[in-house]
Each structure stands twice: as structure tokens, then as C-alpha cells.
Amino acid sequence: MDNSKKKIITTPICDEQILDLKIGDIVYLTGMLATCRDDGHRRVVESSRFPNFDLRGMSILHAGPIVKTTPYGYEMISIGPTTSRRMEAYEGAFIEKTSVKIIIGKGGMGTNTAEACKKHKALHCIFPGGCAVTAATEVEKIVGLEWEDFGMPEAFWIMSVKNFGPLIVSIDTNGNNLFELNKSTFNIKKDLALREILPHVHFSHN
Amino acid sequence: MVNSKLESIISKIIACTAIELPTDVYESLQTMQKNETQPLASELYSCIFDNLDKATALKRPLCQDTGVLQFFVKCGTKFPFLDDIEETLIAAVRNSTKSVPLRHNSVDCFTERNTGDNTGALSPWIEWEIAKGMNDLHIDLYMAGGGCSLPGRSKVLMPLEGYEGVVKFVFDTIVEWGINACPPLVVGVGIGTCAATAALLSKKALLRKIGTHNQDPKARDMEIRLKNGLDSIGIGPLGLTGSQSVQCVNIEFASHHPATLGVGITVGCWATRRGSVHINSDLTYTILSHANSI
């Protein structure tokens, strides 16, 4: 998409930048973005240990990247979102404890996260899953690394990004949940499809 | 012993599989893009192809999750380097982790420490098949990503639940879990006696090329019905709705115990990465999966 038509959100994010966004809207992010996955969520929520990076008004990405060490520092090779649903049990508490504003991942999240997004005015967005080289080219620089003890995929990588996206809003600040809506449509269509197929697969030896 | 010539072939297929999609998957996505009618879904297909172009141009893994490496080896009893295969596969994985590079995806059980080089207990995973009297070697590589491995499951049904039970199991799994696994999915279904054989057959089904069908007419009919039925749900790319749902449904089966009907399901994401190579006894080889291999 042409840059002038993109809706770009810049960190630090204030509520006004995101309050009028609705599920299904497409936005891009410029500023600071940090990766945080299963282990990072557990550390913040269960042990109240925080990375040395203030997440207030910032944005996290559920992702485990491939990073190359070069003589000049770290180089981002490939970074796509990971399944957000794995973080569902922790995300509500994570939002509350860190005041993070945008959570980026892939696939939907559940009611725990949707309620926290409503209460604390945050968003869950998805980046197209698997499009990891595109994402890496939107990372300007890796500016920090925390929690290296988790290993490369789970560590907390702090990046500066430019026009990072497309990001599709999947939970908005009113707690509307795109994946839950889609899922109920899918379930209705699933029942119709089953009604059509089942009579044709009654294989037996009668 | 590590055979260096064999290792360079395996390393080549690993790099190729990480960076480019196999030809059948690439073409199936092209067809789906062409047939897509919804605007958001069409835009997402463009993102996918843009990413694939960048991966090829920059020679980088097309998805950051290069998975756990799994090899399906079919070795002739007369292949001269049979004894070297296992060590060579492990060495190739370790070295490719640095050279491609691949993500570190092997975590030791119980200590839960990442080994850092994609090797570990039974890692890479190797399945063996012996070809009697042959002197060649065929290797299929599958990169089992986390997101696309999550929906996989198998279950032993009571026979009276019938194939209706099989169909429901597939639909429930895809709608509940598949939508988060980067659709459009490649769906492998296995039917057998127990949980393990049904699961293994579902993996073999996943390894079969898109566009091929089971030779059994009833299985073939079920493949088509399942695909059409899933498409009518309109899951779309990345689960964000669209006019189609899956790349294909492949079924493999084994005769089953009269008192059980095992069903397994294994899915691959839009980025289903499998590579296959045929190696002769003099170590000349042909890459079969990637038409324009890099």
C-alpha cells in the first residue's frame, strides 16, 4: 500500500491514537516494538520480573525471531508472529502489569484478553502469519536484548520498526473480538457443511 | 561416520526447503489467490507472495519458524552409505542451523533448555523405510513448525461412530484450532487402528503432493467432499475469512481392528515446507520438490 494512505501509529501510544479503531481496520506501527512470548509472559506475570525496558504505551510482538550475530551487532533475519492463543492465560495480567498498548501476534485471543483490552484501552492486532521476511525488512534496528537465558526464540528483543504491518485489529478497545465473531460464523457454516457430507460417508458392510 | 558429500546434499535440501516453498504448494497458493473473491483475503495473498519474493531475493527462511526437522528416509538395502545416513543427517542439521540460518527449535525435555543447534534426543526426527534390493536413497524432509503442529491430534473412535465420526473430528479440529495455524492449510488425515498409526498415516498424507488423490475411490471421494465442505466455511487466508479454506485434504489409511476406528489429523500451514531428494548410489542426486531449486 502507498505510504501516504497508511494509517500509522507511533510509539509511545496514547489512548487517542487507538480509541476509534475497530476490528478489521488495518494499521501500521512506527517506533519501538519488543518480542515477548510464553516464557516472558510467565516471568512478568508469575514472578513480577520486568525487562529493562518500560512497556508503558509500547507494543509487544508474540514472536520468536531468527537473529544473526554480526561484527556490527545483531541482524534481524526473519521474524513473524507466533500463535497468540498460547499467551491467553497470561495476557490480561500482562496488560494490567505493564500498561502495554498494542499486542501483535497471529490468530485470535480469548475473552480474558478482550476484557483487559476494554478495561485498559489496548488492542490485539494480527500480522499476517508466516510473512517473516517482510516483517524483518520493516525492522530498522535491534536496539536491545533482554532475557537471553531463554534462548533465541524466547528472548526479549527490543527493536525500532518503521511502517510495521499490515496489522489487522482483532480486538479493539471496546473488547470486540474479530476471531470470536468469525468463529461463530464458521461454526454455523460448519454445521451446514456437515449436514451435506454426512449422508455420503455412511460406509458399512451391511 | 559423517559422509561429507552426502552432507552437502542434505544441507542443500534443508536450505532450499527453508527459503522456498515446494512447487506444488506455491502453485496451489497461486490458484487460490486467483480464485479468491474477497478484498481482505486477496490483500493477504499479496502479502504472502511479497514475502516469498523477498525470501528468495534475500535467501532467507520464508518463515521464521523453520520448525523441528523431520526426515522420512527410504533407503535401498544395497545403498552403499546406509551406515552413514543417521550421523550425516544430524551433522547437516547442526551445520545448517548456522549457515542458513535456522531458528533454534530443539528444547531438551525436563530441563527445558534450548540445545541451540536443532539437535537433541531423537532430534532431528528420523523415520526409516527399507526398500528391498534397491541401491538408492529417497529422503523427504518436513519442517514441523509450532503453530501448524498445534492443531494435530488423533483419537480412537468406536466403529459405530463410523466415518461420520471421522468427518466431524476433522471439521471440529480445523474450525477450533486450524484457524490459528496460518491457513490455507494442507490437511492430512490418517485412518487406522490406534492413535499412533492414525497419526503417522496423517503425516504421510500431509507429505503427499497437493493435487494427487488416494487411489481408493471411496477415500478419493471423501478427500474431495472434505475439501469442498471445508471450503464452504470460508476460513480464508490466516483465518480472516475468504472464499476458500484449505489447499487440499489428503487421506491415507490402513486396515483397522474391527473394534476400533482410529483417526489422526496433521496439518501444514500455507507455508508447508517439505523437500524431497532422490540420491543414487554414486551420490548424484535430483531434487524433486523444488522445480527451480536455488
Ligand code: SF4
Ligand atoms: S504456522 Fe507456518 S507460516 Fe505460520 S508461523 Fe508457523 S511455520 Fe510459519
